[in-house]
Amino acid sequence: MSVLAPSVTPLPALQILVVEDDAELRAQLSAQLQAQGHAVVAVEDGRAAITALAEASYDVLLLDRMLPTVDGVEVLRRIRAEGVETPVILLTALGLTQERVEGLDAGADDYLVKPFELDELNARIRAVLRRRAAPSADNATLTAGDVTVSVLRHRVTRAGKSIELQKTELKLLAELVREAGSVLSRKMLIERVWGYDFVPATNIVDVHILKLRQRLEMPGLPDPIVTVRGVGYMFRA
CATH class of the missing domain: 3.40.50.2300 (Response regulator)
Structure with a gap:
């Protein structure tokens, strides 16, 4: 092959x-x-x-x-x-x-x-x-709605409940929360989270978004990540 x-x-x-x-x-x-x-x-x-x-x-x-x-x-x-x-x-x-x-x-x-x-x-x-x-340059605590992210401490909570994330998942969530209310294209996320200067053939962004949704899912609470078809993703402000 x-x-x-x-x-x-x-x-x-x-x-x-x-x-x-x-x-x-x-x-x-x-x-x-x-x-x-x-x-x-x-x-x-x-x-x-x-x-x-x-x-x-x-x-x-x-x-x-x-x-x-x-x-x-x-x-x-x-x-x-x-x-x-x-x-x-x-x-x-x-x-x-x-x-x-x-x-x-x-x-x-x-x-x-x-x-x-x-x-x-x-x-x-x-x-x-x-x-x-690369050391983390983000020492701040990021918050959008009921989700809080601390990149430095590798800590995420939703509605006060701790959520365990892999490193890349946390970095992706931090980008979404930081830009809450704004749409981030797949290309923007690829550049910021994965460091690529091109869009790879694989659907790596969508795979990680799926996993983030599963991690953040809680009974009675809405999906905090909005899919904007043909554009990308937005975190609810």
């Missing part, structure tokens, strides 16, 4: 762990990344991935979702439970929204649906590294 384009924008040299059970794709992806100057370790199953992460540190983990021995989502759950903070991009052939949500929920920083271009993979690697490296 061919997923890569020969023309790419180089990244700084990184230590990358590739976990992919398709031998041809694993070899192709490893060769392309090594050609850019990266140090690549490639393994074929979930158990080997867990072992590799226990034995060495990596800048990025490229993790196939469907793996033998231990699948990608379970690998994520285990390494996050062990405190491994390596940025993870989940590689998936699955187009179902719920499957992507499951991966993000387990601790993935991003996901990429096969087949993909290497240029887009590079952009996503740059974005997850920027998000991990």
Whole structure:
């Protein structure tokens, strides 16, 4: 299966762990990344991935979702439970929204649906590294309606009840709450939350909005996120 384009924008040299059970794709992806100057370790199953992460540190983990021995989502759950903070991009052939949500929920920083271009993979690697490296500049507490967000403390409440969010979910919610009453396009959210300078082929914004709605849902309370068809999303002021 061919997923890569020969023309790419180089990244700084990184230590990358590739976990992919398709031998041809694993070899192709490893060769392309090594050609850019990266140090690549490639393994074929979930158990080997867990072992590799226990034995060495990596800048990025490229993790196939469907793996033998231990699948990608379970690998994520285990390494996050062990405190491994390596940025993870989940590689998936699955187009179902719920499957992507499951991966993000387990601790993935991003996901990429096969087949993909290497240029887009590079952009996503740059974005997850920027998000991990950048300290939060938002020390204020943001409030809209009955929702309060503290980015610095990683704390969210609705109607006084604490809500647990993943890092990207919280950053997305903070952008929506900060601009409450105004419509934010998908492109604006992609730039502010994910750091991309283009709109990726995947529906990553919609997937995270779905998860936010599920997290914020409370009996008797309205959905605080409004979909403005053809434009984007707005948080109720």
